[in-house]
Amino acid sequence: MNTIERLYRDGVMEMHSYTPIEPPDQIAKRLGLPEEKIIKLDANENPYGVADEVLEELGKAKYLSIYPDPAQKAVRSKIADYVGCKPENIVAGAGADELIDLLCRLTLNPGDKVLTFTPTFSYYKHVVELNGGIFVDVERQADYSIQAAELSRIDLTGIKVVLLCSPNNPPGNMLEEDVLNYFLAQDLLVVVDEAYYEFAQQTFAEKINSHNNLIVLRTFSKCFGLAGLRVGYGIMCETLQEAIMKIKPPYSVNMAAEVALSTCIDHQEVFQKQVETMIATRKATIEKLQEIDELEVYPSHSNFILCRLKTKNALAIRNKLEQKGILIRYFNTPQLQNHLRISVGREDQMEIFMKEFKDLLTQ
Ligand SMILES: Cc1ncc(COP(=O)(O)O)c(C=O)c1O
Secondary structure, three states: OOOOHHHHOOOOOHHHOOOOOOOOHHHHHHHHOOHOOOOOOOOOOOOOOOOOHHHHHHHHHHOOOOOOOOOHHHHHHHHHHHHHHOOOHOOOOOEEEEEHHHHHHHHHHOEEEEEEEEOOHHHHHHHHHHOOOOEEEEEEEOOOOOOOOHHHHHOOOOOOEEEEOOOOOOEEEOEEEEEHHHHHHHEEEEEEEEEHHHOOOOOHHHHOOOOOOEEEEOOOOOOOOOOHHHEEEEEOOHHHHHHHHHHHOOOOOOOHHHHHHHHHHHOHHHHHHHHHHHHHHHHHHHHHHHHOEEEEOOOOOOEEEEEEOOOOHHHHHHHHHHHEEEEOOOEEEHHHHEEEEEOOOOOOHHHHHHHHHHHHHHO
């Protein structure tokens, strides 16, 4: 008898799969802990949760029973005000993830290549390969920077897209402007993923006015606390915007997300305060981590901190923290051997984390 697998696209089942994040209620159940005991420092979400202002507006939302506007008129205009550009420069999607997928769908013929510099956000590889592209990864320097002077050695034959991330996840460093300028001068689509823009307060978005091959991606998942509602956006020239508007699914930004993002933009001061606190907490946490000899701690412009364990087993430490309900991210790729990434949580959460982490590292 024929199997269903025979109908799948070539290569799909051989694809590298994306490691998903486990929801807190399921983690709590698995660990036998009450849900409120879970300290989630593994996905760079907003530790203050969804803002009260957003919850209130969601409670009053009138149009959840009708389809959202496929032209995204109100959404694009609101986001454009926040960014300081025209609505014709914006496309919104179900998270920055959806926009990365749409860019691949727009540009890639089977076998076209996409360049990136690793380590970086692991979803890129998944989405490029799912769209029939070939993922070309060039290793970053030991400090995770990209050297502009070395770029001319990279063979750009067959490369259509370059994916850059600023601040980069997981190292937390910024994209160097001369690196971006090098790629903008090539015949390539250049994507700058600024998912963590609000924590870095630096952007390359204004370059869309002089470069029609640039798209800057942002999200409401991080600073604005809407990861569960799935909404992100791209900033780009009008020509590129028209093309993405044409291919996007009509209703991927749902009505609840529309209400929520608009409320976030109307109450920016709430998030500005949270960001200020998180930046101070990041600084204090880095200083405390640097006091521990066992750790090599990297500087961060984002809401997470990467560190390398010099002698202890990072996976064992991560697992012991998990038993206590504290979740952090473990990496063990060739360039991130024995590394841990800790999202910046609330001050009370970081206090608990630091105590437990320090105890485990100095035992
Ligand atoms: C660099 C980067 N880009 C994009 C995303 C995904 O954003 P969204 O939730 O908007 O799909 C993440 C999420 O962790 C990320 O780290």
